[in-house]
Amino acid sequence: MDKGFEQKKAEFQSLKDVENALSDFTKNGITEFVLHERLQDKGRLVHFLNSVQKNCPELFLTVPVSVSVLDREIAELCSNLFCTLDIQLAGTSKPTKDGTVYLFDKKKYAGKVSMLNDMGLVFGFDMDWAVLQGDSIKLFRDRFDFALSLYPNHIDFFQLEDTEFSAKPTATFSSQDLRYVRDLAFACKTFYTCGRAVPWFLSVLTPLKIQPQKFFSDFAEWQRCNNCSFSSGFLPDLVKHAEIEKMQLNFLAEKYEEKHKESLFTVVKDVVRLNGAFARLAGEGENSVVELSYNPDDLFSPEVMDIHGFAENVLLEPCQVKVFAGNQGPDYKVI
Numbered sequence: 001m002d003k004g005f006e007q008k009k010a011e012f013q014s015l016k017d018v019e020n021a022l023s024d025f026t027k028n029g030i031t032e033f034v035l036h037e038r039l040q041d042k043g044r045l046v047h048f049l050n051s052v053q054k055n056c057p058e059l060f061l062t063v064p065v066s067v068s069v070l071d072r073e074i075a076e077l078c079s080n081l082f083c084t085l086d087i088q089l090a091g092t093s094k095p096t097k098d099g100t101v102y103l104f105d106k107k108k109y110a111g112k113v114s115m116l117n118d119m120g121l122v123f124g125f126d127m128d129w130a131v132l133q134g135d136s137i138k139l140f141r142d143r144f145d146f147a148l149s150l151y152p153n154h155i156d157f158f159q160l161e162d163t164e165f166s167a168k169p170t171a172t173f174s175s176q177d178l179r180y181v182r183d184l185a186f187a188c189k190t191f192y193t194c195g196r197a198v199p200w201f202l203s204v205l206t207p208l209k210i211q212p213q214k215f216f217s218d219f220a221e222w223q224r225c226n227n228c229s230f231s232s233g234f235l236p237d238l239v240k241h242a243e244i245e246k247m248q249l250n251f252l253a254e255k256y257e258e259k260h261k262e263s264l265f266t267v268v269k270d271v272v273r274l275n276g277a278f279a280r281l282a283g284e285g286e287n288s289v290v291e292l293s294y295n296p297d298d299l300f301s302p303e304v305m306d307i308h309g310f311a312e313n314v315l316l317e318p319c320q321v322k323v324f325a326g327n328q329g330p331d332y333k334v335i
Contacts, residue, residue, distance in 0.1 A: 015039070015048055022055040031060060038064040038088060045069055049077040062086060064126065070112045075119050085116070086156065089125040089147055091139075093132040102134035106146055113150045124154035124193075129181045130167035137177040141213040144184070148201070148212040154193040157185040160230070184213060186230040187220040191251070194236040195244045196279040200271045203305045204252065207261050215255070222251050241283065245276045266293050267304070267311045274299050277323040278330055287324040289335070296321050296332055 015037050025033075039045045045065065052059060057080070064086040065074075078085065091104030116123050125147050129140045147155060159166060160182070169175045192201060205215060223229040228236075228247070236244060249272055256265045270292045280286040292299070295317040304310050323332045 015044060019048060019051050022051055025056040025059060030056075031058070033059065034062040035064060038066060040066040040069060042069040042071070042074065045074060046077065049074070049081065049083075053077070053080055057081065060084075064088070067109055067112050070116070072115065075115055075121060078121055079119055083122070084153065085121065085123040087113075087123055087125055089127050089143065091132065091135070091143070093134050100133040102132060102136070102139055104139065104143055109146075110150070113152075117151060122153050124152045124156060125150075126156050126158065127185070128157065128159055128167075129185070130170060130173040130178060133170070134172065135170075136172040137181060140181055141211075144188075144213050144216075145211050148188075148192070151198060151202070153198050155188055156193070157189065160185055160189060180217070183220040183223075183230055184216050187216040187223060188212075190223065190228070190234075190236040190244065191216065191219050191248060194239070194241070195248050196241060196276070196283070197248070199275045203307055204268050204271065207264055207307050208255055208259050218255070219251055222254070241276065241280050245272065248272060264307050264311050266316075267307050270294050270299055271304060271307075274321065274323075277321075278332075281323055281325060281330050285325065287322070290321045290323060291318075292321055293318050295319065296334065 015035065018033070018035060024030075039048070045063075048063075052061060060082045062084045065088075067087055067089075070085075070087070087109075089109065091102050093100050094103055113123070127143065127147060129135060167173065167178055169178060191197060205212065208215065220229065223234070224231070226247075228234040249269060252268055252272070253265055256262055256268065273290050274292060274296060277288045277290050280288060293316055294314060296319075298304070298310075298314050298317075303314065319334045321332050322335050323330070325331070
């Protein structure tokens with residue numbers, strides 16, 4: 001998206017409102033909108049996506065959907081648009097003779113999301129905790145790790161934004177558990193979502209041999225020590241990405257030292273910095289020059305998914321790399 005001009009954004013409360021206004025979007029200079037109604041009916045979603053394709057195919061849109069409506073037809077329609085899908089990732093409560101249990105169907109999500117990833121579509125998850133009876137901190141941690149294993153572009157937690165929906169302590173979710181999960185969610189929002197970490201997060205996490213929930217729990221503690229936690233009033237949405245990148249690298253340096261993996265951190269630093277430069281080019285239209293220890297061609301190769309193997313087999317090649325908008329899109333060159 002070209003950020004060289006101020007975008008006009010439009011937000012609507014219902015699908016009907018959007019469809020009635022679509023034909024006027026282009027002439028009114030509207031380039032982006034977020035739909036607030038979560039679509040759970042496939043027919044309505046198909047009609048809406050076709051309407052966007054017909055009236056304003058250049059529009060950038062965010063569409064909240066239920067996983068139940070996702071199939072290949074929907075994915076193919078989205079592939080023709082500039083579209084982000086926000087998928088609700090949640091379970092259901094079921095009463096039993098022994099009490100209420102919380103059920104979460106991993107297979108349903110894994111299959112649908114695998115299709116989206118195969119087609120190169122952008123999606124994120126909307127998550128919550130302690131909203132339904134039977135949910136527990138153990139079950140949330142399991143959902144959280146599962147969600148990150150699927151490579152979402154972002155994870156949103158509405159309970160961080162709207163205190164009206166703050167969860168109450170239950171027999172399976174204590175007050176201490178609620179604070180822990182809130183800080184974990186905020187750590188994820190800061191590091192992963194605002195830090196635009198999806199391209200490299202899992203490959204950088206692998207050498208540390210810890211699960212995402214442990215990683216973000218440790219980052220939450222790091223935030224408390226560095227006065228940028230949820231309780232401190234820190235607002236990662238308002239912080240420049242380059243500043244969050246510094247936070248990411250400082251924390252990762254500590255974790256790699258803690259795990260006696262210092263020899264791999266040169267690779268990690270290059271991966272984070274080069275991907276960060278491309279993220280800022282895409283998001284803010286910002287050209288940049290990055291100091292690297294490896295050739296960027298190597299850093300964009302499949303081998304970099306194995307940080308340990310990359311460090312052992314790829315030669316160092318210190319260089320400066322310019323990241324810029326070329327005629328055919330984002331580009332880079334060694335200078």
